[in-house]
Amino acid sequence: MEPTVDDLLRTLAPQVVGVLTRRHGDFAAAEDAVQDALLDAAGQWPAEGVPRNPRGWLIQVASRRMTEQVRSEQARRRREELVAGQVPADRRSAPGADAGNEGAHDDTLALLFLCCHPVLSPASAIALTLRSVGGLTTGEIAAAFLVPEATMGQRISRAKHRIKDSGVPFRMPDGAEWPARLDAVLHVLYLIFNEGYASSTGAELRRVELSREAIRLTRAVHVLLPDNAEVAGLLALMLLTEARGPARTGPDGELVPLAEQDRGRWDTAAIAEGVSLITAALPRGPVGPYQVQAAIAAVHDEAPTAAETDWPQILALYGVLARLSDNPLIILNRAVALAMVDGPAAGLALLADPPPALTGHHRLYAVRAHLHELAGDRETAVADYRTAARRTASLPERHHLSLRAARLAAPTEG
DSSP: OOOOHHHHHHHHHHHHHHHHHHHHSOHHHHHHHHHHHHHHHHHHHHHHOOOSSHHHHHHHHHHHHHHHHHHHSHHHHHHHHHHHHHSOGGGSSOOOTTOOOTTHHHHHHHHHHHHTOTTSOHHHHHHHHHHHTSOOOHHHHHHHHTSOHHHHHHHHHHHHHHHHHHTOOSSOOOGGGHHHHHHHHHHHHHHHHHHHHSOSEESOSOOHHHHHHHHHHHHHHHHHOTTOHHHHHHHHHHHHHHTTGGGSBOTTSOBOOGGGSOGGGSOHHHHHHHHHHHHHHTTTSOOOHHHHHHHHHHHHHHOSSGGGOOHHHHHHHHHHHHHHOOOTTHHHHHHHHHHHHHOHHHHHHHTSSOOGGGTTOHHHHHHHHHHHHHHTOHHHHHHHHHHHHHHOEEHHHHHHHHHHHHHHHHHHHO
């Protein structure tokens, strides 16, 4: 399937930011200029067609925007003079629109590590990278962090200014600099993948370009750090999860739950690679949350049918994961596993007093609805499914939850 203009722009944006940052030495200005160029492209390309070299087009337009910004403000004029003195003359102009894409992937990886620089707090680094590298909107990032959109917007703005004021060079870090950035880098890649695999907003269930880019970047990090067990664990988790992607939607794009998926449509090559990665990573240790999540995904993927899933093993793994991570969403998956082992009442008891971050979250109501349905409490399940449907911003998920409620309610409401 051909990528849409939006998909193409989202993929190209971090590459172009990387080129301009490398050339001009100003990440904040480059990011602003690229956003303007993306708006121009979104307005022109659908009507006039995508240029032969869309990346070169964006670089040219964004470069012009940077020049305009520099000339329009006194502070930008001073920056232009500084850059003119630092950058060789043969690197100041944008390449032609038909120039090649050499260095595009390296620039994206370097941008990833720039945004995860230790001058930023981990939360700010992750938020900024999701915006600049992942192409997520402020609202999508806020949803991932379970905070208001305005709060996230302020956090991203402050992070951009911290990067600008720090004078951090645009380059790949050396080996000694990796430990201070790696946790943030992996968290960003994890969140980008999740948004691609299960989009939090809009009409599409998946944003394949995001999940694929997350896998590509994680592979690149794995090449750089082949002995790091958590990097291998994250790559395994992505592969084992993405392997189910083709079966997650029905003929009309509707969401298909894991238990109802046609496992014959799963990507067996991706599953084999993921299982191999996590099998090799676990003995190396220390065991981290990505390795445990990959192990859980492997148990699901290796079950011939949903009925043959080893739920006791999954429940035990979620117990380990709960001790390693403070992600509040873990409790929801653990409640489902507990229900499959000890019955729905046990799972519901675990959710009786959820963490504050889950209060009002649509996934809490969706899981409760599922467990009430398993327990035979149709009325409560219908109410929770409807509440979950109202609270999600994903249209396919809303449709799925509303349909579940309607099917359960039909016998009693006539």
